[in-house]
Amino acid sequence: MDIMKRVPIPTPFGVGRVNCYLFPENELTVLDPGPATEEAYEELEQSLARIGRGIDEIDRVLITHPHMDHFGVVGRIVEESSARIFAHTDAVKRLSDPIGYFKKEQAYFRPFLLSMGMPADTVDTVLELPEPYTTYQDPVAVTDELADGDVIDVGINLECVSTPGHAPGSHCFLAASEDAMFTGDHVLSDITPNPLLTLVPGSDDERTRSLPTYLESLRKVLELEEVAVKETVGQGGHGEPIQNLHDRVQETIAHHQDRKERIADLVAEHEPTTAYRIMKEMFPSLPATEMFPGMSEVIGHLDLLEDENRVVIDETDRMNLYETSEQY
Ligand SMILES: [Zn+2]
Ligand SMILES: [Zn+2]
Known part of the structure; x- marks a missing residue:
């Protein structure tokens, strides 16, 4: 695809480089x-x-x-150019005030993580650890809000496909003429994106049910006509291109299916139990830096099991205890 150039940009994060894509043809787009x-x-x-x-x-x-x-560097790009900024509507508020958003999340997730069985000192560590990293982003004023189905001409048509789950306001760009899809972190070649828990856009006191939403968005990609024919290449936010996007999406769905069954077994083994206890069973030596993603993963699967009426939650003394549903 000559119309586009992939540029791996260094990051200070464990994930390594992030893929930036340049489209020089019809206006310069990054x-x-x-x-x-x-x-x-x-x-x-x-x-x-x-x-x-x-x-x-x-x-x-x-x-x-x-x-x-x-997106961290976008603020600096705007200072030096007259670039217009395109992002999904659900991402606009967070982009405009990333630090304020981080503070709101800290306030919400403190009692939440305690209610999921995490010890208080661990909660403090987990919520304070990301703080030094918040400087790797500047606020961004979005000029063009995108919604599902919007099309941008960058020399080729990019169609916006809304895919919330990994983050609210996450979307992919389908380049049907090139048999390609720019997937951001929704689908990646060699890592399974984490369905990170976060606040529902515009709310201070409601969390996302990230994993059920994420799986729905994966199935949405799978059902796109262009992807279903199995020839679409995924251009992800990290790593090499995904040669067969269809198969990679299926693999990702299967991975979560397996993990959900494992977590159902762990609930049955330890019930009544907390999400934190299950996380410790699954990932015994998880460093504190990985605990928020770890809890997001476990709670995401518990959400799925709850949606399927396979587990019930007993809320006693502000503690959420999970048990296998009597129907099972
Ligand atoms: Zn990323
Ligand atoms: Zn991401």
Whole structure:
């Protein structure tokens, strides 16, 4: 695909480089330019220089989802160019005030994690750990809000496919003419994206049911005509291209299916039990830095089991205890 260039941008995060995509043809468009670090900025600058362009010439920035490894540097791009910024409607508020959003999440998740059985000192560590990382992003004012089905012409047509789950306001861009889909972190070649728990957009006191939403969004991709014919290549936010997007989506769904059954077994074995206890059973040596994703994963599967009436929650003394439903 000559119309597009993939540029792996360095990040200070464990995930490694983030894929930025350049579309130089119809106005200069960049998709997910990376975090707010000097290294990321320089890499972007050099990559543009190789095609004879500069950061001040960027006309449009597309953001797949409001995670700082993807959008952090956008604020600086805006200072130096007259770029318009495109993101999904559900990502707009978070992008405009990422630090405020982080504080709101800390406030909500403190009592929440306690209610899921996590010890108080662990909760403090888990919620304070990400704080130093919040500097890798600057606030972004979205100029063009995107919704499912919107089309952007970047020399090829990119159709916005709304895929919440990994983050609210996450979407993919389908390039049907190229048999390609830019998947952000919705589908990745060699890691399973985490269905991170977060606040429902616009709310201070309601969390997302991220995994059920994420699986729905995976099935949505699977059912797209272009993907169903099995020839579509996925261009993800990290790693190499996904040669067969259809198979990779199916694999990802199967992975979660297996894990859900494992967690159902763990509930049966330890009931009544907490999400934290199950997480410790599943991932005994998880470092504190991975505990929020770990809890998101376990609670996501408990949400699925609850939706299927396979587990029930007993809420006693502000503690959520999970048990196998009597019907099972
Ligand atoms: Zn992400
Ligand atoms: Zn990412």
